[in-house]
Amino acid sequence: MWLRILPCLLVTLSVPVFAQEPVAAIAGDQPTIALFGRLADQAGRLLPMLEQIRAKEWVAKGASETYVLQAESAAVQLKAVRQDMTALQQHPDALQEGMKALFRVQAFHRTLDSVLSGLRRYQNPALADLIVSVASEDAPDLQKLEEHLLEVATQKDKEYAVVEREAQRCRGVIMKEPVPVARPVRKTP
Numbered sequence: 001m002w003l004r005i006l007p008c009l010l011v012t013l014s015v016p017v018f019a020q021e022p023v024a025a026i027a028g029d030q031p032t033i034a035l036f037g038r039l040a041d042q043a044g045r046l047l048p049m050l051e052q053i054r055a056k057e058w059v060a061k062g063a064s065e066t067y068v069l070q071a072e073s074a075a076v077q078l079k080a081v082r083q084d085m086t087a088l089q090q091h092p093d094a095l096q097e098g099m100k101a102l103f104r105v106q107a108f109h110r111t112l113d114s115v116l117s118g119l120r121r122y123q124n125p126a127l128a129d130l131i132v133s134v135a136s137e138d139a140p141d142l143q144k145l146e147e148h149l150l151e152v153a154t155q156k157d158k159e160y161a162v163v164e165r166e167a168q169r170c171r172g173v174i175m176k177e178p179v180p181v182a183r184p185v186r187k188t189p
Helices: 002-020 029-050 055-060 066-088 095-122 125-136 139-176
Strands: none
Touching: 029 066, 029 125, 029 139, 055 066, 055 095, 066 095, 095 125, 095 139
C-alpha cells in the first residue's frame, strides 16, 4: 500500500519547493530586470521635478488645500514606485509585488494628473509640460510590465493546475486502497 502512495506524497510535498523557485518558463529574466531598472530610473528622474512644485504657495493664490495633499502624495508614491521597482529587480517573478507596483504607478499617474492641472494654473505651465513629457516616457515600459505580469500569472496558473491534477490523482490512488480490517487487540496476561 505505501509503495503506491509514496510517489504521490513525494510529488505533492516537493511541489511547494518548486513553486518557490523563480519561474523558469518566463522568457528572459534579464530583459525583465532591465525593465524594472528603467522604471526605477524613470521615477528617479521625476523626483527632482516634483520637488519644484510649491503647492502650499498655490493656496495663497486661491487654490484648494487638496493640491497640497495630492502633491505630497504624488512624491511619496513616486518614491515608493522607485523602491518597488528596485526590489522587483531581485525577484522579477513576484506576482503580488509586481501587481502592487503596477497599481502604485497607476495611482501615481492619476494623482499627478490632478497636481499638474494646479501646476499649470498656479505656478509654471512649462514645468507641468516637462513633467508630462518625462512621465509619459514610461508608457511603453508600463505596457511591458503589464505583459510580464500576465505571463507570470499564466505560468503560476499552469503550475497550480499541475499541482491540483497531481493531488487529485493521489487522492484517487488513496481512495482505491482497500480499507485495512481492524484486528481485535489481544491483551497478554
